[in-house]
Every structure is written in C-alpha cells, then in structure tokens.
Amino acid sequence: MDNAQQSSASCHVSVMPDEIVHWVAGCQPKVVIDGTFGGGGHSRRMIDAIESLDLVIGLDRDPAVLRRADDEGVDRLSVFLASYEQAAKALDVCGHDRCDAMVLDLGLSSDQLADRDRGFSFQFDAPLDLRFDPENGVSASEWLARQSEKEIADAIYQFGEERFSRRIAREIIAAAKRREPVRTVQQLCDICRRCVPRSKNHDIHPATRTFQALRIVVNDELGILARTLQAAPDWLDEGGRMVVISFHSLEDRLVKQAFRDDDRWNVLTKKPLRPSDAEITTNPRARSAKLRIAERSAR
Numbered sequence: 001m002d003n004a005q006q007s008s009a010s011c012h013v014s015v016m017p018d019e020i021v022h023w024v025a026g027c028q029p030k031v032v033i034d035g036t037f038g039g040g041g042h043s044r045r046m047i048d049a050i051e052s053l054d055l056v057i058g059l060d061r062d063p064a065v066l067r068r069a070d071d072e073g074v075d076r077l078s079v080f081l082a083s084y085e086q087a088a089k090a091l092d093v094c095g096h097d098r099c100d101a102m103v104l105d106l107g108l109s110s111d112q113l114a115d116r117d118r119g120f121s122f123q124f125d126a127p128l129d130l131r132f133d134p135e136n137g138v139s140a141s142e143w144l145a146r147q148s149e150k151e152i153a154d155a156i157y158q159f160g161e162e163r164f165s166r167r168i169a170r171e172i173i174a175a176a177k178r179r180e181p182v183r184t185v186q187q188l189c190d191i192c193r194r195c196v197p198r199s200k201n202h203d204i205h206p207a208t209r210t211f212q213a214l215r216i217v218v219n220d221e222l223g224i225l226a227r228t229l230q231a232a233p234d235w236l237d238e239g240g241r242m243v244v245i246s247f248h249s250l251e252d253r254l255v256k257q258a259f260r261d262d263d264r265w266n267v268l269t270k271k272p273l274r275p276s277d278a279e280i281t282t283n284p285r286a287r288s289a290k291l292r293i294a295e296r297s298a299r
C-alpha cells in the first residue's frame, strides 16, 4: 500500500515511510507503538509490509484522530486517545509488558493544519488555540493572557528561536492593555507582520516562529519528548528500536543528546537520515525532516 491509499478521511502524507518500515522491520518486531498515529499512514505501512507484526498500538492526543481511526477496522491495529508519554499504560491495556519498536513522527499533521477551527494555519482566521487536544490544558490565547511580557518574550525566543521576540511580546501586552487581547490567528499574524522584517526570499511567514513557540508551549512538546526518551528504554525489549522523526532543531537536539548520553541506547544513525529529493518534491512537508534511530542495549 502506498501513501496515496491512506484513509480517505486523512489528507496527511506520511514522511519517510520507506525508511520507517526498513528500520522497524530490522528488529523483526511483534509489537510496535506508533506514538503519533495522526493519519495512520506509518501504522498501515508497517502492518502491510512487516510480516512478523502481531500488533501496532497507535496513540494520539487529538480526539479528531480517534474519531477517524474508529472507522478503519484494520486488523492488528489498536488506537488510543493518549499522549505517547503514556505508552506503558497502553501496552498494559493490550496485555504486553514491553514492545519491540516505538515510532515518533513529531509535530502536527496536515489534517490539523487543514482544520479551520484549530488555529494551526495562518490561512484561516480562527481562535488562537493550537492545542493537539482541545479538551485539555489551556489554549494559546488563554496562555498569553496569563503571562507577563518577559515570560512571553522568553518563550517565543526559546521555543521559536525568534530574534524579534521582545517586540512581539511588547505588542501582545500593549494590545491587552488596550482591551484588545490577542484571541485570534489574524491578530497575532498582524502583530508579527509589524514586528518581524520580511525574510530575504520571503520564504518564511513572519509569524512562523512565534506560532511554533506557542504550539510547543501549550502542548508541552519538548517536556513530553524529553520524559519519553528517558522512560522509553524501560518499554523496549533488548534490541528494540526507537525511531524518531523531528522537524526542527530543538526537537532534533533533544533526540540526539538523549541517544548519545544514555548507555541504555546504541545509536544506529550517527548522523540523522534525510528524505530523498524525490520525496521532498512530492511532499514538501518532508523537507526539514530528520530521522534518528537507536536500539535498546543489553539489560
């Protein structure tokens, strides 16, 4: 099955699917956790291509993903509404202590980007939410309303690597003082347009880094990733594989350091693997992907 044959309800095209199948198949897995199920493309590819597989456990924090997955009826697949941080619980529910591989394909899916009401895309005006799970936690607009100017500037700088973070934070606070708190995508885009000079080739939207930062904050993306990389050696059998695709340097650095600094991992990719030019041409979303793999060392 190729990517085009993914669930009709999902418009997400999986990134580096052949590489995922190759590296997961290499440990002849019976039980695999797909920690970021999304459109389910990686799960379905693995189920189709890896004969040894008895079960793929799909996890996602987004209730919309679960609603789609309910219709699938794919054999050897169980999908749960949960953070990948709760993989041990999902294993337990399925009657297993450990798994043979865990796949993480970080960030957001094209389905989430295309959803006009979630605030992920600059193309649609919507409430500034940005949560993967809109039923828990606080939205990005609520988060902004609760922080000081310095806290906002620091977060935009740290998680968005945005040089103009202070200007942006100043404008966000000034808007709140005028009783026009930032509540929508367009309000924040307007502020970023005023504060961030256009990039040389106009290739990156002035709000890109700020939105990345707020998304990371409201979803605690880096905290969850760091805790998971720390806990995952307990969930994997000896020789089991941790397979992670990241899309920006903050994520990739965490993965690289966690694999390198923990002797429970044997690193299988000294340098991250990148998508082929052909894949980037057909799926531009893949262009910043980096894939790293480590194997659980002997206990």
Ligand SMILES: C[S@@+](CC[C@H](N)C(=O)[O-])C[C@H]1O[C@@H](n2cnc3c(N)ncnc32)[C@H](O)[C@@H]1O
Binding pocket: 012, 013, 014, 015, 035, 036, 037, 038, 039, 040, 041, 042, 043, 059, 060, 061, 062, 065, 082, 083, 084, 085, 105, 106, 107, 108, 109, 132, 224
């Ligand atoms: C890039 S998409 C995954 C696409 C999927 N691999 C495919 O091929 O269709 C990332 C998914 O991870 C989910 N996600 C983000 N953080 C998560 C977390 N902590 N636990 C579980 N899912 C998470 C998002 O909701 C999104 O659906």
